[in-house]
Amino acid sequence: MGSEFGRIFRISTFGESHGGGVGVVVDGCPPRLALDVAEIQRDLDRRRPGQSTLTTPRQEEDRAEILSGVFEGRTLGTPIAILVRNQDARPSAYEAMKDVYRPSHADYTTEAKYGIRNWQGGGRASARETVGRVAAGAIARKLLRTASGVEVLAWVRSVHEIEAKIDAESVTLESVESNAVRCPDPSAAAEMATQIDAARRRGDSLGGVVECVARRVPPGLGEPVFDRLEADLGRALLSLPASKGFEIGSGFAGTRLTGIAHNDPFVPGPGGRPRTSSNRSGGVQGGISNGEDIVLRVAFKPTATISSAQQTVDRAGRAVVLEAQGRHDPCVLPRAVPVVEAMVLLVLADHWLRQRTVDVLQPL
Numbered sequence: 001m002g003s004e005f006g007r008i009f010r011i012s013t014f015g016e017s018h019g020g021g022v023g024v025v026v027d028g029c030p031p032r033l034a035l036d037v038a039e040i041q042r043d044l045d046r047r048r049p050g051q052s053t054l055t056t057p058r059q060e061e062d063r064a065e066i067l068s069g070v071f072e073g074r075t076l077g078t079p080i081a082i083l084v085r086n087q088d089a090r091p092s093a094y095e096a097m098k099d100v101y102r103p104s105h106a107d108y109t110t111e112a113k114y115g116i117r118n119w120q121g122g123g124r125a126s127a128r129e130t131v132g133r134v135a136a137g138a139i140a141r142k143l144l145r146t147a148s149g150v151e152v153l154a155w156v157r158s159v160h161e162i163e164a165k166i167d168a169e170s171v172t173l174e175s176v177e178s179n180a181v182r183c184p185d186p187s188a189a190a191e192m193a194t195q196i197d198a199a200r201r202r203g204d205s206l207g208g209v210v211e212c213v214a215r216r217v218p219p220g221l222g223e224p225v226f227d228r229l230e231a232d233l234g235r236a237l238l239s240l241p242a243s244k245g246f247e248i249g250s251g252f253a254g255t256r257l258t259g260i261a262h263n264d265p266f267v268p269g270p271g272g273r274p275r276t277s278s279n280r281s282g283g284v285q286g287g288i289s290n291g292e293d294i295v296l297r298v299a300f301k302p303t304a305t306i307s308s309a310q311q312t313v314d315r316a317g318r319a320v321v322l323e324a325q326g327r328h329d330p331c332v333l334p335r336a337v338p339v340v341e342a343m344v345l346l347v348l349a350d351h352w353l354r355q356r357t358v359d360v361l362q363p364l
Helices: 037-047 091-097 107-114 127-148 186-201 229-238 251-256 333-358
Strands: 010-015 021-027 064-068 080-085 151-159 208-215 243-248 266-268 274-276 294-300 310-313 319-322
Touching: 010 127, 021 127, 037 064, 037 127, 037 333, 080 127, 127 151, 127 333, 151 186, 151 333, 208 333, 229 243, 229 294, 229 333, 243 251, 294 333
Parallel strands: none
Antiparallel strands: 010 021, 021 080, 064 080, 151 208, 208 294, 243 294, 266 274, 310 319
16 A cells, blocks of 8 residues: 655655554654654644634644654654544444445445455545644655745635635735635635535535645756656645645646747846746746746545435445535645645655755765
């Protein structure tokens, strides 16, 4: 089962939704990086359930425990193991559904592949697995900020048919965290919150788009063929539960432009380094970062678990009507924001370390 990600900065996540806990092992983090558990907890707190009426009512503190790899506040260069114990698991809530395939879930496909599945809340396929990604992403965030001043910030761009008006260059963490939706457009955020709550009340769910910017990324990250930076970002973000689409820069909208309109002209920049006067490339050209902001978007489908009646079948192939029980998000977007950030951070940290092996004249 593919639970590992990265080449040099490598992670391996573990745990199930209603098991004893979830977590991650991070290998390849350089030694002597100052790291406090509070820095990891800060990102986990943004991902945890029970934050508002717009998210699942499951109550988990998601307290991070560093089991190895950190000593006296600094990384050792050895594997960093982080555990988050499940405290509000209620596997019995899924007892009635253990022989029923929930529509648009991984129930049937997991059983078809492995011949066995954990039916307690989705098991390994549950979005609770992303706890480990966020914890590892917090370490990558500290590494990139310390090494290059890189900042990665995501926000909710759209929910259902509501589109926010946002300038990626000016978004701040404070504006993103100013409301429960995590949309820096206050007017759109209020409308999104109303629509999400209405969907929850009628037993339905909504999808949308998370946008993300990576600032101060140095030029030269990525490779020109299979390990193109945008390819690795796409792989990372499409590995997230409920993700259904990825685009970078102009994305699909760029197909409606001509080459003259789409190209990013070069202009003189500070220190003699070229800059571009536009950024339709989204900060990546030829698979390699060009020093401009990396701007990308991820589409998330409506949450598959809904309380309305749905047609399905059981393991014996008999038609049944399912009214799903349990606790779920009526819209995954608000809690997906820190998870998107984490995956972008993990890709950038890995490529930053890979570039260090190319820059042979650069002192370690």
